[in-house]
Amino acid sequence: MSATTYPNYSPGLQGVIAGITTISEIDVETSSLTYRGINVHELAEHAVFEETAYLLLMGKLPNKSxxxxxxxxxxNESVLPNEVIAALKQCPKNMHPMDRLKVAYSMLGAFDADYRAEPTDHEANVRKAVRIVAKAANAVAAAHRISEGLEPIQPSPELxxxxxxxxxxxxxxxxxFVIKVMDASLTLYAEHGYNASTFASRVTVATLSDLYSGIVSGIGTLKGPLHGGANEEAMYMLMEIDKMGDVAKWTHDALAQKKKIMGFGHRxxxxxxxxxxxxxxxxxxIGKRVGDTHWGDIAEVMEKIMWDEKKLFPNIDFPSAYAYYLLGIPIPLYTPIFVVARTTGWCAHMIEQLDNNRLIRPTCIYEGPKVTEFVPIDQR
Ligand SMILES: CC(C)(COP(=O)(O)OP(=O)(O)OC[C@H]1O[C@@H](n2cnc3c(N)ncnc32)[C@H](O)[C@@H]1OP(=O)(O)O)[C@@H](O)C(=O)NCCC(=O)NCCS
Known part of the structure; x- marks a missing residue:
């Protein structure tokens, strides 16, 4: 990378204001997060995930009816078309669940009754958003069961x-209790401003592409370990530490070797x-209920060292990792659960983008070779 610094250039776009939103606010002074003005803790404590989904998509909390x-x-919208199930059955055995989800959503767009709607049709986009959110849990569970050689289970209308x-x-x-934990976890993961995957989905629809394409961009972007993939990596790391048996030594050694410790830090x-x-x-x-509190104990030791030594704190992916593990959820599904939640935030942002659209197209500084003469192939 260039050693030159430029006054208007911020690597990683850190601190750059790339848009105006009414969906959520991160207050870095108090470390608080609100969705449409409502504290996320209140939602996690007192509301089911569908209330948060409604709040993000429709702009207000729903009443009972x-x-x-x-x-x-x-x-009604949660059932997957047979063709999508058949496509999931064709996926290579070693395919990561996040890549299977891209397959599902790439196809689902064409099954949507509003497939041919204008990209800026607000009402059609809200209808698409409800369908996108409705199918996510089913897509993750079906893709997983198929990869295990099992038949998918149809959603239950009572749940x-x-x-x-x-x-x-x-x-x-x-x-x-398990439902309450999952509701809270999905609520906490639902929305988080201009994070990388939300920004990617906004960039996609800003070309007047469609919501499903934006979802596929979002899934691809969330997959990486610097973003959503951190919850899976955090669990593999906790298992390695557990096996080694000395949390403090592992953490001090990792810091000394300048290793990135997954599930810590935030932009x-x-x-x-x-x-x-x-x-x-x-x-x-959950640990107390299932009689296994040792993951929480390991986490506490790491958190103290990380703060004392580097002033780094755990982000949501760190405790989510051992919470999901204790619920018996397979590790490769941790980032897909994030997708189930974040389809709400992605859709709210894409609708906001399309309601007042302008192509997102930043610029860059060129540091390559100066203009030189073209040499024809037989003279090179
Ligand atoms: C989230 C994250 C990408 C933010 O990164 P960022 O704002 O670009 O900050 P940087 O990666 O430039 O890190 C700044 C400094 O803190 C250190 N740091 C940041 N996160 C760290 C971590 N998790 N473990 C160890 N060191 C870390 C960096 O090594 C760097 O140190 P240096 O200045 O001595 O080189 C980063 O904290 C990270 O990679 N965390 C782990 C992955 C993760 O949990 N992602 C989920 C985010 S919700």
Whole structure:
């Protein structure tokens, strides 16, 4: 990379204002997060995930009848077409679940009743968004079961998105506590401003492409370990530490070797990620219920060292990793769960983008060779 610095250039676009939004606000001073003005903790504590989905997509919290109607719509729209199931059966065995999701959503666009709608048709985009959100849990669970050689399980109309996800994954109806944890986790993961995957989906639709293409961009961007993929990497890391048996030594050695420790740090927050604190409370509660508190203990030792030595704090992906592990969810599904949640934020942002669209096209500084003469191929 160039050693030259340029006054208007910020690597990684850090601190660059790339848009105006009314969807969520990150307050870095207090490490708090609000969705349409409502604190995310209040939502995680008192609301089911569908209320958050409604809030993000429609701009306000639903009343009882609006929520019932929305849940019924989600339930009706959650079934996957047979052709998508057949395509998932064709995926290579070693394909990561995030890549399987790209396959599913690439096809789902063409099955949408509004496939041919104008890209800026607000009402059609909201209808598409509901269909996109409705199918995510089913797509993750079906893709997983198929990869394991099992038949997909149809969603149960009595369960919401959180409960259905666990049901379709394992084939057993989850208890109230598990549903509550999944609802809270999906709520915390639903939206987070101009993060990389949301920005990618906004860039995609800003060309007047469609919401499903934006979802595929979002999934591809979320997959990386610097973004959503961190929750999977954090669990593999915790397992390695557990096997080695000395948390403090592992952490000090990793810092000395300048290793990136997955699930720590954040581009926006400086003193902490409040979502992580909430998720860590849930993770420890699950630990107590299932009689395995040692992941929470390892996490506490690491968190203290990371803060004391580097002033780095856990982000939401760190406690989510061991919370999902304790719920018996396979590790490669941790980032896909993030997709189930984030389809809401992605869609809200894409609709906001298309309601007041301008092509997103930044510029760059050229540092390559000066203009030289073209040499024909037989003289090179
Ligand atoms: C999230 C993240 C990408 C933000 O990165 P960023 O704003 O670009 O910050 P940088 O990667 O430039 O890091 C700044 C400094 O902090 C250090 N740092 C940041 N996160 C770190 C981590 N998780 N472990 C160890 N060191 C870390 C960097 O090594 C760097 O140190 P240096 O200045 O001595 O080189 C980064 O913290 C990270 O990679 N975290 C791990 C992945 C993760 O959990 N992602 C999920 C985010 S929600």
């Amino acid at each position: 609006e929520l019932a109607e929305f849940k019924a719509r989600i339930s 919401g998105i959180a409960g259905n996800f666990m049901y379709m994954l394992k084939g057993e109806k989850p208890d109230e 926006e927050y400086r003193i902490g990620d409040s979502r992580a604190a909430y998720m860590s409370k849930l993770g420890k509660e």
